[in-house]
Amino acid sequence: MYKDESLNLVIVDDHPMVLEGLKSLLDQVKKFKIFAFTKGSSALDFIQENKTDIVLLDIVLSDGSGLNFCQLIKQKSPKTIVIGISNQAERSIIFRFLENGGNGYILKNADVNEIIHCIDNAINGDLALSKEVQEIMLRPSANNFELPRLTKREQQILKSISEGKTSAEIADNLFISIITVETHRRNLLQKFKAKNMIELVKIATENKLI
Amino acid sequence: MYKDESLNLVIVDDHPMVLEGLKSLLDQVKKFKIFAFTKGSSALDFIQENKTDIVLLDIVLSDGSGLNFCQLIKQKSPKTIVIGISNQAERSIIFRFLENGGNGYILKNADVNEIIHCIDNAINGDLALSKEVQEIMLRPSANNFELPRLTKREQQILKSISEGKTSAEIADNLFISIITVETHRRNLLQKFKAKNMIELVKIATENKLI
DNA sequence: AAAAAAATCATGGTTTTCAATGATTGTCTT
DNA sequence: AAGACAATCATTGAAAACCATGATTTTTTT
Numbered sequence: 041m042y043k044d045e046s047l048n049l050v051i052v053d054d055h056p057m058v059l060e061g062l063k064s065l066l067d068q069v070k071k072f073k074i075f076a077f078t079k080g081s082s083a084l085d086f087i088q089e090n091k092t093d094i095v096l097l098d099i100v101l102s103d104g105s106g107l108n109f110c111q112l113i114k115q116k117s118p119k120t121i122v123i124g125i126s127n128q129a130e131r132s133i134i135f136r137f138l139e140n141g142g143n144g145y146i147l148k149n150a151d152v153n154e155i156i157h158c159i160d161n162a163i164n165g166d167l168a169l170s171k172e173v174q175e176i177m178l179r180p181s182a183n184n185f186e187l188p189r190l191t192k193r194e195q196q197i198l199k200s201i202s203e204g205k206t207s208a209e210i211a212d213n214l215f216i217s218i219i220t221v222e223t224h225r226r227n228l229l230q231k232f233k234a235k236n237m238i239e240l241v242k243i244a245t246e247n248k249l250i
Numbered sequence: 251m252y253k254d255e256s257l258n259l260v261i262v263d264d265h266p267m268v269l270e271g272l273k274s275l276l277d278q279v280k281k282f283k284i285f286a287f288t289k290g291s292s293a294l295d296f297i298q299e300n301k302t303d304i305v306l307l308d309i310v311l312s313d314g315s316g317l318n319f320c321q322l323i324k325q326k327s328p329k330t331i332v333i334g335i336s337n338q339a340e341r342s343i344i345f346r347f348l349e350n351g352g353n354g355y356i357l358k359n360a361d362v363n364e365i366i367h368c369i370d371n372a373i374n375g376d377l378a379l380s381k382e383v384q385e386i387m388l389r390p391s392a393n394n395f396e397l398p399r400l401t402k403r404e405q406q407i408l409k410s411i412s413e414g415k416t417s418a419e420i421a422d423n424l425f426i427s428i429i430t431v432e433t434h435r436r437n438l439l440q441k442f443k444a445k446n447m448i449e450l451v452k453i454a455t456e457n458k459l460i
Numbered sequence: 461a462a463a464a465a466a467a468t469c470a471t472g473g474t475t476t477t478c479a480a481t482g483a484t485t486g487t488c489t490t
Numbered sequence: 491a492a493g494a495c496a497a498t499c500a501t502t503g504a505a506a507a508c509c510a511t512g513a514t515t516t517t518t519t520t
Contacts (some may be wrong), residue, residue, distance in 0.1 A: 239412065
C-alpha cells in the first residue's frame with residue numbers, strides 16, 4: 041500500500057485527551073513517528089524544520105484558526121498531507137478548509153475505523169472525507185447559509201466591535217481613520233446581509249467566527 | 251493507596267477519539283476494567299446491571315445532558331464515583347453538576363497528568379477538580395462572570411434586539427411605547443455591565459441565553 | 461504587467477442608541 | 491398591608507451608528 045519506511049505524522053489539537061486518543065489509535069497501525077502539539081504555531085515551527093508527511097489539524101485552536109494554519113503549512117511544505125479534524129460541521133468551513141489546500145476532513149465523532157481508513161486514503165493521494173462530512177458536502181446549502189469570508193482586517197475590526205468598542209476607539213487602537221473603520225463596518229454589514237452590527241455579531245458568534 | 255483489585259470504570263463520551271484517549275491513558279495506570287459508551291442511556295443500562303466504581307461522564311451527549319445522567323446514576327448507584335469531563339467551562343454548569351451528586355469535574359483541555367491525578371483523588375474520596383475548574387469556581391466575577399437573571403419581557407426584547415430589530419420596531423411588535431423598550435435596553439445594559447448592545451448580545455449568545 | 465481584491469480616506473446627512481433622572485401602575489411575596 | 495420587583499411611560503441631549511457615493515493607494519493574484 042505504501043512504503044514501510046515510517047512516516048512522520050504531526051497532530052495538532054488543544055485537547056491532550058484527543059491527542060492521546062489519536063496517538064494510541066495510530067500506534068496500533070504502527071507506521072508513524074508521531075509528534076503532538078497543542079498549539080498551531082509550535083506545530084508550524086516543527087513542520088518548517090522537519091520533514092513532515094501528514095498533519096492532523098484541529099480547526100479550533102487556542103492560537104488561531106486551523107484554516108489559516110492549513111494554508112501556512114501548505115505554503116511552507118506543499119507536499120505535506122493536511123487533514124482537518126474537528127467538531128466544526130459547518131458546510132462552508134469544510135469547503136474553505138479544502139480550498140486552503142486541505143487533503144481531507146474528519147468530524148470528531150467519526151468512528152475509529154473510519155479515521156484510520158481516511159488517513160490511509162489520504163496517504164494514497166485521495167481525498168480523505170469521513171462519511172458524515174461527505175453527506176454535509178453533498179446536501180446543497182438548504183438550511184446551511186453560507187458564511188461570508190472575512191479579510192484579516194475585517195476579522196480584527198469585527199472582534200473589536202464585538203467587544204463593545206466604538207469606531208473611534210478602534211480607529212485609535214489601529215492607528216487608522218475612523219472613516220476607514222466605518223467603511224469596514226459597512227462592508228461587513230453587506231457581506232453578512234445583516235441589518236445592523238448587533239445581528240451580525242450574533243451570527244458571527246453563533247458560528248464561532250469570533 | 252487503594253486496593254489492587256481492579257476497579258470497574260465506565261467512560262461516556264460521544265467522541266470515539268476521546269474514548270480512545272482516555273482508555274489509552276488509563277491503561278497506563280493499569281488498575282481499571284474499562285467499559286466505553288458513546289450514549290448516556292446505554293451507559294446507564296450497563297451501570298444498573300453491573301457494579302461500577304467510577305464513571306467519567308461527558309456533559310454534552312447526543313442523547314441528553316450529562317447533568318441528568320449524573321443524577322440518574324447517583325440514584326441507581328449512589329456509591330459510584332461520577333466525574334464530569336467536558337469542554338463546558340460554564341461556572342453554573344460545574345456547580346449544577348456537583349449539586350447533582352458529581353464527585354468531580356475536569357475540563358477537556360486538562361493536562362494528561364492532571365487527569366490521572368484527579369481520578370486518583372476521586373478514588374480516595376476527595377473532590378476531583380482540575381486546576382482550571384478550581385479557578386473558575388473560585389472567581390465568580392473574573393473571566394467567568396455571573397450571568398444576570400432576565401425577566402420574561404427582557405428576554406423577549408433581547409431576542410428581538412439580537413435579530414437586528416430597532417427599538418421602534420420592537421415597540422410596534424409588542425404594542426408598547428418605544429420609551430419602554432429603551433428602558434428595558436438600559437436595564438439590560440446595567441445588568442450585564444456591558445458597554446453597548448453589541449457586546450451584550452455577544453455575551454448572551456456565547457452563553458446560549460438567546 | 462494587468463486585473464482583482466483589500467485597505468485606506470472623504471463628505472454630508474439620517475436614524476438609532478445611550479445617558480441621566482424621574483415617575484406611575486400593577487403583581488407577587490412576606 | 492408593606493415592600494420589592496416588573497413593566498410601563500416621559501424629556502432632553504449627546505454620541506454613535508448607518509446610508510449613499512465616491513476615490514486613492516497598497517497588496518495579491520493571475
